[in-house]
Amino acid sequence: MFKSTRSDCMPYRLFNSIQHYSWGSRGADAFIPRLLGIQGELEKAYAELWIGTHPNAPSQVIQGSERISLATLIARDPDGILGTGVAERFNHQLPFLLKVLSAAEPLSIQAHPDRAQAQRLHARDPKHYPDANHKPEIALALDRLTALAGLKSAEDLHSTLLTYPEIAGFIGEISADSQDIFSAVIRRSLDVPQQLSVASQQLAERLKQTPAPRTEVENLFLALRPVYGDADVGLLALFLLNVVHLEAGEGLYVPAGVPHAYLQGNIVECMANSDNVIRVGLTSKFKDAEALLEVLTPDAGTLPVLRPEPELPEMRYTTPAKEFELRRLDLEAGAQLKMPARASVQVYLLTEGQISVSWNEGAEHYACGESFLIPARLPVWQLTALEKTTLFKASVPE
Numbered sequence: 001m002f003k004s005t006r007s008d009c010m011p012y013r014l015f016n017s018i019q020h021y022s023w024g025s026r027g028a029d030a031f032i033p034r035l036l037g038i039q040g041e042l043e044k045a046y047a048e049l050w051i052g053t054h055p056n057a058p059s060q061v062i063q064g065s066e067r068i069s070l071a072t073l074i075a076r077d078p079d080g081i082l083g084t085g086v087a088e089r090f091n092h093q094l095p096f097l098l099k100v101l102s103a104a105e106p107l108s109i110q111a112h113p114d115r116a117q118a119q120r121l122h123a124r125d126p127k128h129y130p131d132a133n134h135k136p137e138i139a140l141a142l143d144r145l146t147a148l149a150g151l152k153s154a155e156d157l158h159s160t161l162l163t164y165p166e167i168a169g170f171i172g173e174i175s176a177d178s179q180d181i182f183s184a185v186i187r188r189s190l191d192v193p194q195q196l197s198v199a200s201q202q203l204a205e206r207l208k209q210t211p212a213p214r215t216e217v218e219n220l221f222l223a224l225r226p227v228y229g230d231a232d233v234g235l236l237a238l239f240l241l242n243v244v245h246l247e248a249g250e251g252l253y254v255p256a257g258v259p260h261a262y263l264q265g266n267i268v269e270c271m272a273n274s275d276n277v278i279r280v281g282l283t284s285k286f287k288d289a290e291a292l293l294e295v296l297t298p299d300a301g302t303l304p305v306l307r308p309e310p311e312l313p314e315m316r317y318t319t320p321a322k323e324f325e326l327r328r329l330d331l332e333a334g335a336q337l338k339m340p341a342r343a344s345v346q347v348y349l350l351t352e353g354q355i356s357v358s359w360n361e362g363a364e365h366y367a368c369g370e371s372f373l374i375p376a377r378l379p380v381w382q383l384t385a386l387e388k389t390t391l392f393k394a395s396v397p398e
C-alpha cells in the first residue's frame with residue numbers, strides 16, 4: 001500500500017502509450033502519429049492511444065522530479081485526484097479509460113460482458129479476460145466511421161436468409177427470433193466447422209459469378225475471406241449485423257452483450273476501465289464463440305446513433321454508463337473559459353488546435369494530441385484557445 005501523500009494542486013500532463021494492433025492505420029497518413037505530431041515508423045500499425053490507468057498500458061505523469069504511473073499518483077492521493085465521491089464509489093481507482101482508435105482495417109466482431117459475466121470469465125480464463133470489470137463503451141467519430149452495430153431485426157434477417165440461401169442452408173431450421181438466428185450461425189460454426197467453410201465458399205463463388213453491383217457487405221466479405229479463411233464465422237456474421245455510417249461528431253454507445261465491430265475510421269472512445277473483449281470472428285486473436293453466446297443479450301438490436309446535446313460551452317453525449325461521460329468543446333481562437341472547480345476528476349484530450357491552461361500557481365501549454373488530468377482538488381482554472389481547438393473531456397457523471 002502506498003503512503004497517502006497530498007498531491008500537488010495542478011493539472012497533470014499525461015504521457016500515454018500507443019498500441020500497435022495489426023488493424024491500425026499505417027504509413028505516412030497514419031492518424032495517431034499525425035494527431036500527436038510525431039514521425040511514425042512507416043511499416044508499423046498505429047491502432048490505439050490509451051489514456052488512463054489500465055495495467056496493460058497505464059499513462060504516466062511527472063510528480064516532483066519523479067515520472068510515475070497515473071495509477072501510482074491516484075493510489076497516493078485518491079481523494080485529492082479522483083474526488084472523495086468517485087474514490088468511494090470506484091474503489092479508489094479511475095473508473096474510465098479514454099482512447100483514440102484508428103482503424104484502417106476491420107476490428108474483430110466482438111461483444112463485452114456485463115460485470116457478473118466479466119467476473120466469471122476472469123476467474124475462468126484470466127489470460128484472455130484480463131480483469132473482472134464490464135466494458136460499456138462510447139465511440140465518437142472524428143471523421144467518418146463505418147461500423148457493424150447490433151443484430152439486424154428479425155424481419156431483416158429473414159430477408160437476408162432469402163438473399164443468401166447459403167447461410168440459411170448452413171443453419172438449417174430457421175427460428176423467428178433474430179437472436180436465435182445469430183446464435184444458430186455461431187453454434188453451428190462450433191458444431192459443424194466443415195459445413196461453415198462450405199457455406200462461405202459457396203457464397204463467395206456465387207457472388208463472384210453475379211455481375212450485378214455488390215453491396216458494401218458483399219464486398220467486405222469477399223475482401224476479408226482471403227485474410228481470415230472460410231473457417232472464420234465472422235465472414236457470415238457480417239451479413240447478420242447492422243452496418244452504420246457515422247459522420248464526424250456522431251457516436252455509438254455499446255452496452256454489454258451487443259455484437260459490434262468498428263470497420264474503418266478514427267474515433268475517440270471512452271469505456272469502463274477494462275480490456276474484456278469476447279471475440280467471435282474476423283481476427284487471428286483468441287476467439288471464444290461459447291462465451292459470446294453466453295453474453296448475447298435478447299435486445300442486441302440496432303444501436304441508436306448518438307448526437308450531442310448542447311450544454312454550452314460543452315456538447316454532451318448522454319449514455320447510461322455510471323463510469324464515464326464524454327463531452328466535446330469546440331473553441332474559436334482566442335476563446336477564454338473560466339472552468340469552475342469540480343468535485344471529481346476530469347481528463348482532457350486535444351484533437352485539434354492548442355490551448356493554454358492557467359491556474360493560481362502556474363500555466364501550461366497543450367498542443368494537438370496532448371492530454372491532461374484536472375485533479376478534483378484543483379480550484380478554478382482557466383483555459384485559453386490559442387487557435388481553433390477541439391477538446392474532449394472525460395469525467396464521471398454526478
Ligand SMILES: [Zn+2]
Pocket residue numbers: 110111112137254260
Ligand atoms: Zn467493443
